[in-house]
Each structure stands twice: as structure tokens, then as C-alpha cells.
Amino acid sequence: MTRPPDWDVIILGAGASGLMCAATAGRRGRRVLVVDHARRMGEKVRVSGGGRCNFTHRAARPDHYLATDPDFPRLALQAFTPKDFIHLLDRHGIRHQEKEPGQLFCAGSAEQVVSMLQDECRRSGVNILAGQKIHRVDAEQHRFAVTTDQGRWQSAALVVALGGRSMPKLGATTLGYDLARQFGLKIVPPRPGLVPLTFGGEMLAQCRAWTGISLKATVSCSQARFTDELLFTHRGLSGPVILQISSYWRPGEPLTLDLAPGIELFARLRQAKEEESGLHLRTVLSRFLPRKLATEWLVTQGGEGRMAEIADKRLRLLADGLHQWRVTPLGTSGFERAEVTVGGVDTNALDPCTMACRTVPGLFFVGEVLDVTGWLGGFNLQWAWSSGHAAGLAV
Numbered sequence: 001m002t003r004p005p006d007w008d009v010i011i012l013g014a015g016a017s018g019l020m021c022a023a024t025a026g027r028r029g030r031r032v033l034v035v036d037h038a039r040r041m042g043e044k045v046r047v048s049g050g051g052r053c054n055f056t057h058r059a060a061r062p063d064h065y066l067a068t069d070p071d072f073p074r075l076a077l078q079a080f081t082p083k084d085f086i087h088l089l090d091r092h093g094i095r096h097q098e099k100e101p102g103q104l105f106c107a108g109s110a111e112q113v114v115s116m117l118q119d120e121c122r123r124s125g126v127n128i129l130a131g132q133k134i135h136r137v138d139a140e141q142h143r144f145a146v147t148t149d150q151g152r153w154q155s156a157a158l159v160v161a162l163g164g165r166s167m168p169k170l171g172a173t174t175l176g177y178d179l180a181r182q183f184g185l186k187i188v189p190p191r192p193g194l195v196p197l198t199f200g201g202e203m204l205a206q207c208r209a210w211t212g213i214s215l216k217a218t219v220s221c222s223q224a225r226f227t228d229e230l231l232f233t234h235r236g237l238s239g240p241v242i243l244q245i246s247s248y249w250r251p252g253e254p255l256t257l258d259l260a261p262g263i264e265l266f267a268r269l270r271q272a273k274e275e276e277s278g279l280h281l282r283t284v285l286s287r288f289l290p291r292k293l294a295t296e297w298l299v300t301q302g303g304e305g306r307m308a309e310i311a312d313k314r315l316r317l318l319a320d321g322l323h324q325w326r327v328t329p330l331g332t333s334g335f336e337r338a339e340v341t342v343g344g345v346d347t348n349a350l351d352p353c354t355m356a357c358r359t360v361p362g363l364f365f366v367g368e369v370l371d372v373t374g375w376l377g378g379f380n381l382q383w384a385w386s387s388g389h390a391a392g393l394a395v
């Protein structure tokens with residue numbers, strides 16, 4: 001007679017989704033082992049939201065996610081909602097605040113969320129092995145065997161919660177994808193998301209000259225459009241609006257930037273010409289743009305002078321140029337600087353209710369390793385909580 005496996009479930013990865021899955025399964029009385037190569041668990045949670053952890057967004061719905069199957073996240077997000085996570089924080093006495101509408105952060109430190117997850121795991125009897133180098137994972141006779149540099153463990157179920165490729169310095173590797181391939185699943189090619197964009201040539205020179213300037217802008221590409229803060233950097237463009245569009249942008253594609261969103265720039269310039277004809281154009285333009293940007297934009301476009309002297313045609317060209325500035329990024333700052341990975345394990349092979357693999361009984365994938373990527377604003381952690389919870393109820 002074969003011996004029963006050591007564990008009901010082994011979870012690979014002690015990040016956001018792995019710890020949520022572990023606590024949920026442990027609470028159900030499952031014998032849970034979590035294995036991670038990092039010494040400290042929840043490293044990305046710790047640095048998230050600039051150390052304040054933007055742990056959810058009240059509007060977490062599938063339309064705030066990129067996924068080849070756009071409906072895949074729906075059931076898990078409905079089953080464990082932002083409110084559920086807020087209740088969990090409340091039970092642990094962790095105070096939070098809404099910075100932008102819907103965007104929730106810890107009032108204190110992100111460390112509190114990591115401690116809460118650890119505490120939940122402890123109370124549920126979950127065992128966590130940190131600092132383990134995973135050598136191999138095998139599936140044999142309805143059980144999984146995980147071999148690390150320190151031992152070998154068997155389980156009835158295996159949850160892959162190994163995250164995406166973003167920020168290798170925080171522990172990211174490709175192991176999650178390698179395991180998916182090993183078990184016959186497809187991978188939607190991973191690419192950096194929520195990442196600054198880089199430029200070359202004249203555009204780079206301009207970004208360098210304007211490094212540090214930030215302003216509200218609307219940025220669009222063929223697939224999406226966002227309005228938020230834009231920041232010029234010494235490598236190109238960054239800021240929330242660029243991070244958002246970067247998840248949709250494809251190499252070679254131009255972006256259209258509106259540097260004066262919601263303002264009828266031509267009408268406002270015409271009005272100023274009528275009513276304040278003695279003013280310099282740069283003075284008027286500085287009402288709508290940061291002064292340095294307004295001045296230098298006019299230098300490069302050759303359009304300075306008093307309002308009375310400037311033909312309407314020039315004003316029209318200027319307004320159109322600022323509303324529809326077309327630029328083509330050279331690339332992104334790569335996985336080293338990306339907050340998330342777009343693409344990942346093809347969800348076609350998974351049950352959206354449980355995250356279970358349809359073709360390999362007992363195998364589950366949760367969190368960022370999947371082809372589900374949230375917008376900036378707490379959506380990625382909510383996906384980690386919801387998908388981890390879904391699997392935790394099913395293992």
C-alpha cells in the first residue's frame with residue numbers, strides 16, 4: 001500500500017497569492033506547506049505602493065485587467081472582493097486610507113499586510129519553508145513531489161504561486177512558466193507591464209531637458225487611453241499615465257499624448273489674443289502647462305511673440321501639436337523596472353472558479369504567473385488575493 005502524501009497541498013511561492021491561498025486552505029483544515037527561495041516572504045507586498053501597499057481598488061472588475069480571455073478573472077473577483085480583503089485588514093486592526101478614488105492604501109506600512117498574512121498562515125497551521133532552492137517538481141501516481149536543495153516533499157495538490165518575471169531583484173524567476181510548460185500548458189509570451197518607456201534621438205534629448213517636469217496628460221495607443229500624471233525622466237517618460245499605457249503598448253507603435261487634456265487650447269489662446277493681446281504667448285501658455293515646458297516647447301516649435309502678432313493659423317498648429325503629440329517609444333525599461341508581467345500561463349486550460357488545471361488533476365496556478373494583469377491602482381494585489389482565495393477553497 002502506498003503511503004499517503006506528506007501534505008494535502010504544497011504551494012510554491014510565498015508571495016501575495018501563495019500566502020492568501022495557504023491561509024485559506026489551512027483554515028479549512030488542509031495540511032499546507034509553502035516553499036519559497038526567498039529568505040523573507042511577501043517581498044513585493046512589502047515594497048508595494050511605495051511601502052504603503054495599495055492593497056486593492058474598490059472597482060476591481062474584469063474590465064480593469066488585461067487577459068487574453070477577458071472574462072476569466074470575473075468569478076474569482078466576485079467570490080473574494082475588495083470588501084472581503086478590507087474586512088480582513090479590519091479584523092487585524094490595520095488602518096487604511098483612500099488616496100485616489102477607489103485606491104486603498106495602508107495608513108501605516110505595507111509590512112503590516114505581510115505580518116497579517118503570516119499571522120493568518122500561523123493561525124491556520126500552515127508550514128512555510130523559506131530559502132529553498134527548488135530543483136524539480138514531479139507528478140507521480142496522483143501526487144506531486146517537490147525536490148529542493150534541502151529535502152523532498154509530496155502532496156496531493158500543487159499550487160504554483162511563483163509570480164511573473166518583473167523585478168528579479170525581488171525574487172522573480174521564470175520557474176512558474178517552466179512548470180506550466182512541463183505540465184503541457186501554453187504560455188502567452190510575457191512582457192513588462194506598468195513600466196517606464198524609453199526613447200532615443202531628439203525625443204530623448206527633450207525628455208532629458210525636461211527631466212522632473214510632471215503634468216496631467218491623456219495618453220493613447222491603438223488599444224487604450226488613460227489620463228493621469230506624466231513625468232519626464234532622463235530615459236524617457238514615466239508617471240502613472242505612462243505605466244498604465246505601457247501594459248497595452250506594443251513595440252513600434254506610436255503613442256498620442258494630449259498635454260492639455262480637457263482644455264480647448266485653441267479657443268483659450270484665441271480668447272487671450274482678443275482680450276490680452278499684449279501678453280507674450282509663453283505667459284499665456286504657462287497657464288496650461290508647466291512654465292519650463294511651455295517656454296521650451298515654443299523654442300523648439302519657433303512660436304514666441306506677443307499674442308497680437310501671432311496668426312490664428314499658428315495658434316491652431318500649436319494647440320493641435322500639444323493636444324496630439326505623437327511619439328514612438330524605443331522600448332520599455334524592461335522587467336528590471338516593471339511592476340508587473342503582462343501575459344503568462346494561458347488561462348484556457350484552467351477552471352476560472354478554482355484556478356485548477358483541467359488537464360492535470362490537483363494542479364493549480366494563482367496570481368501574477370497567470371495571463372491576467374491588472375491596471376495600476378491595487379488591481380494586481382486584488383487579483384493575487386482573489387485567485388489565491390479561489391484555489392485555497394478548492395485544494
Ligand SMILES: Cc1cc2nc3c(=O)[nH]c(=O)nc-3n(C[C@H](O)[C@H](O)[C@H](O)COP(=O)(O)OP(=O)(O)OC[C@H]3O[C@@H](n4cnc5c(N)ncnc54)[C@H](O)[C@@H]3O)c2cc1C
Pocket residue numbers: 012013014015016017018035036037038041042043044045047048049050053054055056132133134161162163164166167170171172173174175176338339340366367368369377378379380381382384
Ligand atoms: C515595486 C512594485 C510595487 C507594486 N505595487 C503594487 C501595489 O501597490 N498594488 C498592487 O496591486 N500591485 C502592486 N504590485 C504588483 C504586485 O505586487 C504583484 O502583482 C503581486 O505581488 C503578485 O503576487 P504573486 O503572489 O502572484 O507573486 P509574488 O508576490 O511575486 O510572489 C511570488 C513568490 O514566488 C517566489 N519565487 C519566484 N521564483 C521562485 C523560485 N524559482 N523558487 C522559489 N520561489 C520562487 C518569490 O520569491 C515570491 O515570494 C507591485 C509590484 C512591484 C514590483
